[in-house]
Amino acid sequence: MRDANALVSTGQLAAILREPDLRIYDCTTYLEPPPPGSDEPYVAVPGLASFEAAHIPGADFLDLQGEFSDPETRLRFMMPPADRLAAAFGRHGLGDGTKVVLYSIGTMMWATRLWWMLRSIGFDNAAILNGGFDKWRAEGRPTESGAAAGYKPARMVARPRPGLFTDRHAVKAAIGQVDRITVNALGPQFHRGLEPSRYGRPGRIPGSVNVPAAGLTDPASREFLPLDQAEQKFVSNGITGDKNVICYCGGGISATIDLFLLHQLGYDKLSLYDGSMGEWARDPTLPIETD
Numbered sequence: 470m471r472d473a474n475a476l477v478s479t480g481q482l483a484a485i486l487r488e489p490d491l492r493i494y495d496c497t498t499y500l501e502p503p504p505p506g507s508d509e510p511y512v513a514v515p516g517l518a519s520f521e522a523a524h525i526p527g528a529d530f531l532d533l534q535g536e537f538s539d540p541e542t543r544l545r546f547m548m549p550p551a552d553r554l555a556a557a558f559g560r561h562g563l564g565d566g567t568k569v570v571l572y573s574i575g576t577m578m579w580a581t582r583l584w585w586m587l588r589s590i591g592f593d594n595a596a597i598l599n600g601g602f603d604k605w606r607a608e609g610r611p612t613e614s615g616a617a618a619g620y621k622p623a624r625m626v627a628r629p630r631p632g633l634f635t636d637r638h639a640v641k642a643a644i645g646q647v648d649r650i651t652v653n654a655l656g657p658q659f660h661r662g663l664e665p666s667r668y669g670r671p672g673r674i675p676g677s678v679n680v681p682a683a684g685l686t687d688p689a690s691r692e693f694l695p696l697d698q699a700e701q702k703f704v705s706n707g708i709t710g711d712k713n714v715i716c717y718c719g720g721g722i723s724a725t726i727d728l729f730l731l732h733q734l735g736y737d738k739l740s741l742y743d744g745s746m747g748e749w750a751r752d753p754t755l756p757i758e759t760d
Contacts, residue, residue: 470696471735475584477570477596479605485568486526492567492620493528495520495602496579510667510719510747513545519574523612525605528572529561530617533579537586544747545720546582548634551590555627558587562620572598572605577691578682581725585741588732591628597729600691635740637748637755640715644676644756649713651677652706654724655746662759668719669750672759678706682718682726699730710736717742717749 470476485491497516503509513534520530531537536557539549548554563569569587573579580597587595598605606612643649653673658664660679662672673679680702685694693699708714714736716724721743728739742749749755 471733472593474594475596475729475733476599476693478599479608479610482525482570482598482605483610488568490566490568491527491570492561492563493525493570493572494531494561494563494583495524495528495573496531496533496571496583497573497575497602498533498579511545516574516579520617521615523606523614524617525572525602526611526613528617529619531561531583533583537583544744546722546743548586548589548721548743551627551629554586555590555625558592559623559625562623563592564623564625567594567623569595570598571595572601574602576723576726577601577686577693578723578726581729582722585633585725585728589630589633590625591630592625599693603691632740634743635715637742637744637752639740640674640717640742640749641755643713643715644674648711649715650708651742652708652714652716652724652727653677653679654682654716654718654727655679656681656683659719662757666719666746666750668746670753670757672750672757674717674749675756675758677717677758678708680706680708680727682723685726685730693730696730696734700734703727703731703734708736710738713738713740715740715742717745719745720747721745 499514500511501514503512515532539547571580571583584595651674653660660673716727718724
């Protein structure tokens, strides 16, 4: 494992719960069906209600869509400018010298998305709670309810790392290039174009391989698969460390599960196609492939 500090178990978190420099954040968002007649793929609902019903003691809530995404684009969950993102984290008490744990409910992808965003602006002291809040509750660990008490605001300085996010032009240019590989984190039925897509045209970016994010976690424990099992899934699809790897999904969220594990496996040339199929499938000038 490249960075043992990037992943924390429920037991490890319980042991440090009262450390003064610890910052814990619930990152949950729910994707609800859109209203009839809408051309939107879903309605993004912040998980504030479930947070207020129960959360890890001391935790704050991060509204990914509301405060940590670019409001000046029609696409959901797009990366905002680095300085704006750093200021938002700082308002929630996240800054240099803090130890950060991110978790979410149902799936860890909301936590890994914010982890990837933090890495992109140069903050490396963040960890994913392995198994998320589901595992924490299943083990009978303490929770509290009500609004977040919050943390004292901190100063977060953005130190952007280029290349962690990419756009449709770079993705299109990567098609057919032997030194680059594009990875689809959606389910196989969507990758193959066998089912209608809520994002637009069914199918995949031409030449992309399929490593579904859902298959990289254990459905019983909600934890990540052991690294050797995850590595087997990547290598069997031709994903090797000498290649530039671009991951995508529907909205740039679940692909960060793949990216987190690839990072932990020691891959260095990693990027997220932020627009993902929410952009690609709706643009008729971009090629698409089906089985």
